[in-house]
Amino acid sequence: DVKVTQSSRYLVKRTGEKVFLECVQDMDHENMFWYRQDPGLGLRLIYFSYDVKMKEKGDIPEGYSVSREKKERFSLILESASTNQTSMYLCASSIAGARGYTFGSGTRLTVV
């Protein structure tokens, strides 16, 4: 089975800090995605990548950036963390043309 691993389950950061969320997948998937999940809002797409060094904005990219230097790793960067970025962050991957995603276990980020 495909495994998508997010490096931290829980993270607490201070306002203004630069935060890195890491995601690694082990099945050579082309596509990788970052979502945030908030109660009542479901999952909202932040950024996605369909190839190494390629990225596209999702629905809510403001305040975030991403990096994909290697195919298996997709990093989400909060340039200057703010309290409204407190959320559950979910990484997912899929092969090109795939009919569904495989998700990581999520990182619950709290910004204080």
Add this chain to the structure above:
Amino acid sequence: AQSVAQPEDQVNVAEGNPLTVKCTYSVSGNPYLFWYVQYPNRGLQFLLKYITGDNLVKGSYGFEAEFNKSQTSFHLKKPSALVSDSALYFCAVRPSMIKAAGNKLTFGGGTRVLVKP
């Protein structure tokens, strides 16, 4: 733009009773439809999908879903709910036409299911 609506924030059902979680969608062309389940503090787990073929799709843990094109719905069902089915359920859609760049799923807001003993 594609969208998914899950009209119920929460569904309460007694153990052993039928469970239905509603989902309607909007997408250009034919849809690919998915249901995922999320247990507390975990990522999403795939339950089932509709790609083509029979409108009734069977998935994991005894769940099934019925694709209704005229009503643009894809409701999730289970004939006899278990306490362990208590979780958050998400419906998702994407167009069937393959794009060169990415295959973005759009998710609904989620429905919390509470099965009482």
